[in-house]
Amino acid sequence: MFRSVDEVAARLAEAGYLASPAVATTVFLADRLGKPLLVEGPAGVGKTELAKAVAEVAGARLVRLQCYEGVDESRALYEWNHAKQLLRISAGRDESWDETRTDIFSEEFLLPRPLLTAIRGDDPKVLLIDETDKADVEVEGLLLEILSDFQVTVPELGTITATRRPFVVLTSNASRELSEALRRRCLFLHIGFPDEELERRIVRLKVPGLSQALAESVVRVVGALREMELRKVPSVAETIDWARTLLALGADTLDETVVRDTLGVLLKHQDDILRAAAKLDLDAV
Template identity: 95%
Template sequence: FLADRLGKPLLVEGPAGVGKTELAKAVAQVAGARLVRLQCYEGVDESRALYEWNHAKQLLRISAGRDETWDEARTDIFSEEFLLPRPLLTAIRGDDPKVLLIDETDKADVEVEGLLLEVLSDFQVTVPELGTVTASRRPFVVLTSNATRELSEALRRRCLFLHIGFPDAELERRIVRLKVPGIDAALAASVVRVVGALRAMDLRKAPSVAE
């Protein structure tokens, strides 16, 4: 509610498989918004996160117009038609409602955080050849993290923080019954009880809601 009203990104942390990613999908579904997802991984960079030029198409365009001067060709190949928008740019363009999911933010390299900061504070992106794109309608932003590393102070400060832990038994029964329609109530309850007991044991990994 606050993230929506304040227009602030929501940073969701918690153990694996408790519904962090699911939360963004649910918000998109309830709001009738399009989900735009940036999956973070080690090595994700500007060309994967923001935009990239379609080099193959640019080359084809250049060889198709052999008699043109360089100036003519240049202005043409750096136009909208040759741009490949990636999730961050996609999320701030257009007027339709969107939910931007920046998933597993902690897996990305620290440099990507600089990029996120820029986009999440101003909701604008500058493509040198085309100019600055400013969001006419801000997306609802959800960042998720398993806290394998601390995100930078600057990024955390711009977000509202939500921790999702393991649900209590009553909530978990409701989740199971939602995800397995028609399941016998007694069976759902005993599954939840067994999983709860496993979580209390000293295991290398506690079973998640997903499991």
């Protein structure tokens, strides 16, 4: 799909995703080695966006499996269409049971769920398994076969192997430790907060109306907040929100009043706001 790391970065940038060297390298390797990509990092740094951008760049269809507590085989992998099977049985009254049985367990009666969808067909696909850590441990076992061999075993049908391997991205917020078996099958990528220069470019890209100087100030204030011991430090998503807020308010420079009034966009806990205000000397107006 890609020839070099620089090409990855350039094409992702065209799709509106500014990748750090680490991200570009890992995406390049995931494509080259044909391995799934496990992305971890704090909320709001663009883990899901990365999968979307890769899909756009590759001209592939994005198949998404959103994990949650209690997601199971029949929602993730496949399910038999019981109603249709019953119809089929009652429609063919006079045939023998053997004929019916081979017929109702054919692909026609199989309802593919995201994981099966991703490995069937010849068109390029990106499989996004979102918030893997929210799913139960049993689901991880289900993923292992797909991630290592790109195949699914349906007892009644046999093994379905991918004719064209999808590009797989798993995301996790690390609210639960994923099993070692799953991690071993993936390339690991940690997306942290971007450095100052990259974040400035991201802000300029997402909020084009913002002036260069203001974007720089915004990024520096956010950087200072991330160094404080807060319960929830602002992420890239919050930086962009804040930049949009400032633009909407028509502020062209930062000052105490503006920052104090809009701190709630960046920080989501009252005690965080108080602490940050104290550290930034906001009360000394």
